[in-house]
Amino acid sequence: MSIMSVTICILVVFAALLGVSIGLLIKRKDNTPDHLDAMLADINRQQSEMTGRLNSFAEMQEAAKGEINRTLSERLESVSKNVTHTLQESREKTSKTLGELGERLSLIDQAQQQITALSGQVVELQHILDNKQARGAFGEAQLADIVIDGLPESTYLFQHTLSNGKRADCLINLPNPPGPVVVDSKFPLEAYQKFKQAADEVEQKAALQQFGQDTLKHAEAIRDKYIITGETADAALMFLPSESIFSELHLRRADIVDKCRSMRVYPVSPNTMSLTLNTVRAIMRDVKMREQASIIQKEVQVMIEDVVRLNDRIAKLRSHFDQANKDIEMIETSGTKISRRGEKITALEVEDSKTDKEKISDTTNDLLSSQPD
Helix, strand or coil, rough: HHHHHHHHHHHHHHHHHHHHHHHHHHHHCCCHHHHHHHHHHHHHHHHHHHHHHHHHHHHHHHHHHHHHHHHHHHHHHHHHHHHHHHHHHHHHHHHHHHHHHHHHHHHHHHHHHHHHHHHHHCCCHHHEEEEEEEHHHHHHHHHHHHHHHCCCCHHEEEECCCCCCCCCEEEEEECCCCCEEEEEECCCCHHHHHCCCCHHHHHHHHHHHHHHCCCCHHHHHHHHHCCCCCCCCCCCCCCCCHCCCCCCHHCHHHHHHHHHHCEEEECHHHHHHHHHHHHHHHHHHHHHHHHHHHHHHHHHCCCCCCHHHHHHHHHHHHHHHHHHHHHHHHHCCCHHHHHHHHHHHHCCCCCCCCCCCHHEEEEEHHHHHHHCC
């Protein structure tokens, strides 16, 4: 309730009391002037007291109003500071969060672009694999990359035509034995895809059967075209560009792998082809070492002769050092004798019984007698 409302209520109460008092005065029949005067005086007194109380109450209300206004001002100021600080923190956090969100959105956008590019590459690869000629070119290109990375340039040929007119994807020039080895790329993809997409066991079995027949047909073609007695090695490699096809062939159709090996046609995958090329490189290095064995032996013989000659020269140098040591010892001996003779000369005492001429003669004789023969 506001101060104005309280004041109005008090005035209403005062008016009601005043009306009641006047009504009581009017109703009383025995009212005398003195009594009326006393009553009026009492009413005036009460009115004065009520006015004083109202004024005191008004002052108290004003003081309370001022205190309330001050308290409200302080609280509003505190709330304003808190709200400002909270808004500042919220703005900073929001700015930081938006920055992080922007960075993450940028990363997501980059990832989306990469996924889109990868999807395009997958679709392009799928188109390549769906076409037999493009699939064959893909396998040949993969084979060429592996061979180029694994062997020196002078040890292989691509698309080499043999004496029977057949063109090999790759010919590795190994020395005899075993001789040049043909590597031909094959990609039995259709039956493999049917096996992976089979809905039940019957379809899987039929697809595996077709997969084995296609692989065996490729192996027979390689045997008939690329194994030529006297021209190539008696074995050839069938390059399968897919690791999954190679794994499924060994896992599901090991019998086909055995048949291929019996025809001297060995299936290889990209990984096993790299390992095979490491072996080939070691064989070529061993052959080259054998070819240069005579040169190495000759060089070793020359080196042995140089070592013998070096030992002779060291022996001569040692003899020179020995002779020099002997000469140094003789020089040291002569120096010692000269030192001793000098000491004798300095130790001579003057004798009264001999003349100076006789002393000199005696000293000279001593020196001459002490000389070596």
